Amino acid sequence: MSDTTVEDEATMAGDQHGATVTLSMQQALNRALDEVLAENPRAVIFGEDCGRLGGVFRITDGLQAKHGENRVFDTPLAESGILGMSVGLAMAGFHPIPEVQFDGFAYPAISQIVCQIARMNYRSRGTLPMPITLRVPSFGGIRAPEHHGESLEALFAHVPGLKVVSPSNPHEAYHLLKYAATRPDPVIFMEPKSRYWHKGDVDTADGGTPTGAKVLREGRHLTLVAWGAMTARCLQVAELAAEDGIEVEVLDLRWLKPIDAESLVTSVRKTRRAVVVHEAPLTSGLGAEVAQLITRGCFDTLKAPVERVTGFDVPYPSGDLEDEYIPNIDRILFGFQRVLEYRRG
Amino acid sequence: MSDTTVEDEATMAGDQHGATVTLSMQQALNRALDEVLAENPRAVIFGEDCGRLGGVFRITDGLQAKHGENRVFDTPLAESGILGMSVGLAMAGFHPIPEVQFDGFAYPAISQIVCQIARMNYRSRGTLPMPITLRVPSFGGIRAPEHHGESLEALFAHVPGLKVVSPSNPHEAYHLLKYAATRPDPVIFMEPKSRYWHKGDVDTADGGTPTGAKVLREGRHLTLVAWGAMTARCLQVAELAAEDGIEVEVLDLRWLKPIDAESLVTSVRKTRRAVVVHEAPLTSGLGAEVAQLITRGCFDTLKAPVERVTGFDVPYPSGDLEDEYIPNIDRILFGFQRVLEYRRG
């Protein structure tokens, strides 16, 4: 794990506001939080081990030392407590940025998330907004213990009153977190933990439009839709496919709620074929929603049914089997094949 | 509410094992539980107010008096406690049939349901099966307080290791509960609370096949897919449509996990058009999965994209607005229209 602190980064980057710097996603998120704290005196960060330790993934590294114990603090080990407390802080005019240590430990807080955070603005008729940015290190791929590799986006996206976003690279991470953490509504921020230590260029001045999906690679034979950690894998696959002359368009969905249906439809109207990839189990996964939005918007132009390449309907397995579970390059290519070779019968 | 007890019913029905009797869904469920307790000495029923009161919906009415306080008992008011305790009872060789008092109060128990109940068989490599039948009075339509009208099927269906079923009438209720409560795996049994007091014929001898979907009405112009309380509404709509010469096939999905894809495809291959109806919010609802299964299996024959007529992406509203929220006849007919009038552009 990196020992980089907020201080180091600033030096390392040596940038005025506006330069392009190379950062890991961990660094990009850390910097975004640092700036959010500096810019908004009502922003507060808390969770298990977020303070002194800087989080088990070091996303809040150095922030307590820099901004003080009132702004960045450790809580007792209780996720419902952390999220329930966020509601009260929001009612008191703060912008809470809680962390749940791992995806699987959002479950103990689901009642507070679904029944309270997502509904308080509605219940109070807009008088008690919930500007809560819940950071959830998400998805699998790091050979971690049980419940440390979960994909909860389908659950979150189904809950009225929540917005859900997941960055795919350091640049997105920096800008989407800064955007999410300044919104007046609750946003679940799903961080692809397997990408924390991958570096990339971050243009701190220009993040582009923070809403909607983003085309990461253009193509005309097939659209590949993904989010979070799967985006990088899809870019790899597109590279491979290009060697066979197949031009794949890769769409980073970014916002899992609201979903940018327009971008999906625009892309697939052009390519006429689509595959959606996610780590979560197949059944009732977000891939079904994406597929249905595409089908509905491109029914006349689609050459084949939208394919889903996803995790299986099984509990997320232990490290030895996770490469069998997470969609790998082979399985995505098989998905391509089914779509490309589809012939109306 | 009914004052009918187990005793009364037996008299009222006056049946040998095997007659057809007229029962409300509440009575049918009560009778099924009574028989399960009698047939399996390891079955135990518990939850909030399940014992002395017989449940706020009287589903367990009279069972404590008849089977004793060891078999049917009240717990303290804590849903995670109830479900966590179920895990331990299952490990001790019991078949727990816990009740969560209302759908919205399953959320505090989600961690136990998702991380424990659904995974213990897998984690223990089949040595600790979880024959737990969780009864959840579900869905809306009774002008109840907040969190008493939720539809959690999309969440449950996404969880590997759970099976999910919802009956649409007293006959189904009786047979599906008896089937679910004798399975060696965890089953979430979603009871359409707005249908508890509707009566119907129950053939106690012949339940037909307990798995898969069921065609409730045959038709050739369009397939309507629903479950739980929406099934009755769809039958009404089919009746109305018949007056206009539109023959609607109504498919009661019954099992929401595993979904009977084959029956969906068989029906829609014939009708070539489908509308799926549910109360839950649209986005990432189970309707997306159903639509995608149909689209994938009937891509060549479909005349129009599958339509979804569902609740909106808003918190379940208060009684005054619930008729605006739950798919009503008008909205389902508009869905028909979109499907029937669809012309490739």
Next chain:
Amino acid sequence: MDTLPLPDDGDTARPTPEHLRELYSLMAAVRHLDLSAVAWQRQGIIPGYAPELGQEAAQVGSGYAVDTSRDFVFPTYREMGVARTMGVSMVEYMSTHKATWHGGLYDPVKSRLAPIQAVVAGSVLHAVGWAHGQTLDGSDAVAMTYLGDGASSQGDVHEAMNFAAVMKAPVVFFVQNNGWAISVPTERQVAGGSVAARAAGYGIPALQVDGNDVVAVLAATRRAFAHCRSGNGPVVIEAMTYRRGPHSTSDDPGRYRSLDEERDGAGEDPLHRFRQQLQADGVADEEFFAQAQASAAAEAEKIREGLEALGPRPGNEMFGLVFQETTPALQSQAVSWREESEHV
């Protein structure tokens, strides 16, 4: 039980005769409205209601200690008496029981009363968070959260008490132990027999008080607020009272308790008892009581009129109030709702 250190600066003086009369008038108004609401449910004016019959002293006494210029209160679904005491519009409050809007139509920010909470123990943690916010802001405002004996079994209550104690948050946990959680009596719900007794385990001072004695409840709550305001952290108050009515208008207590048990458990009616006390102490006379009764009746009548006049909320609020910043999907759903349901 009383482990709360006596405050140095709190207002623990006995209420003045004027205050005592005001407390009585509030209890009379609450009683009348409560009984009226049950009648309205029977008449079909409202679809349901959760009576607080017998809990008037606990609710009025505690609510009276709140300083609505700074404090904030987190109710359950049964705190009509608290809301009335805090001066919340009763039509807007009761609208939740008319199924007009979950949480009620009153403005929680202006009235210092959080929306009505239907999740048992759902808001205890909110109170802790709000209270910690006061600490961060250097304010001396206090949060008070209500919960029942049944609610005390929820994990969130434990998390809330532990968080509050670790953070020394200025929050009063006000437990109305009314003997029942729907059909389950306290002895099968609260192991150890007392919610207040649990406070010691967190190092939180606690008070058990006769919840049917409005003056005692007020004094206890004032002491708790003073303790919190001085930066000493949370307090637990357990007001021992009794749910004299059904759990809600759809409950039938005859299925789980006999009338004899009810009579024995309930003890003396808190309103009656306070009246006798005021009379004995010469604080109020028959004329006052008649007057209090008359204005309670007049008030309930006005509330009924208000409720009957209250129409349903426009359906577009379903979409418009979900977010501060709406989404394209919601906008388009609102459009199709309008087209398909309002036929415009």
Next chain:
Amino acid sequence: MDTLPLPDDGDTARPTPEHLRELYSLMAAVRHLDLSAVAWQRQGIIPGYAPELGQEAAQVGSGYAVDTSRDFVFPTYREMGVARTMGVSMVEYMSTHKATWHGGLYDPVKSRLAPIQAVVAGSVLHAVGWAHGQTLDGSDAVAMTYLGDGASSQGDVHEAMNFAAVMKAPVVFFVQNNGWAISVPTERQVAGGSVAARAAGYGIPALQVDGNDVVAVLAATRRAFAHCRSGNGPVVIEAMTYRRGPHSTSDDPGRYRSLDEERDGAGEDPLHRFRQQLQADGVADEEFFAQAQASAAAEAEKIREGLEALGPRPGNEMFGLVFQETTPALQSQAVSWREESEHV
């Protein structure tokens, strides 16, 4: 603190010299395996590990009280010492740290040890349910559930203690208060300072015990089991100990505690202390200790060999072990997995 009534029939006799030597041998084996596992992680033999360094006395002492012919134990992710004491196959146990199978490969039913639990406080309620099952069955078996100081903050622990007390379930809550929950020290985690102190609020007897004294831990646990077996309901034991190592092999304690703090907090090494005691009491001599050390080393070596020989589980187990009765969807997913991943 000790509020547990002395048992009438429990075996509270001091262990025999033979038992004392066995306890030492177990602690030595656990210590050696624990240190070895950390080394194996550094060598890449296993991807991660959660050391229990310093908790040997708490784990061996409590595990030694279990009657594996009837009782059942619910561990967290750090109870290697308990598993070893109960005689669980250590290769099958350690397989979870090799990322072979979540929960471990051992048979929980045969070994009377529930699968390794990664959710903090995830299994306390299971123990209560299992224990209540014994009551229903008229059995005198006891459940013991392990939890940490950090875990004590979870709502489930409160629900479990309340359920257990209300139902008089025969369950021992064995808290290892090792001073830390990852980076958070007990004083910022456990309001009131002691988990055992909370038991009183539920009317549960509790014991706080020196968790670094294996004989004291064994005696406390035996007393608790005797209490439960006689139908007196649950007991809380808080064993005061110290997590001498990192939280896990990916943790860096230097970020949140100094070496000085570590030395002061940890106190004397429980293994070393027990050795000196045995020596002083003439129960064991140098030869015995050398022998214990040698067999611990030999045992660890065998476990390493076993772990290195342990291949990954076949991928089809992903599908085959989800349900007792599989589903068509799972079957077809298993088929496409085989085709696409194994190319068959």
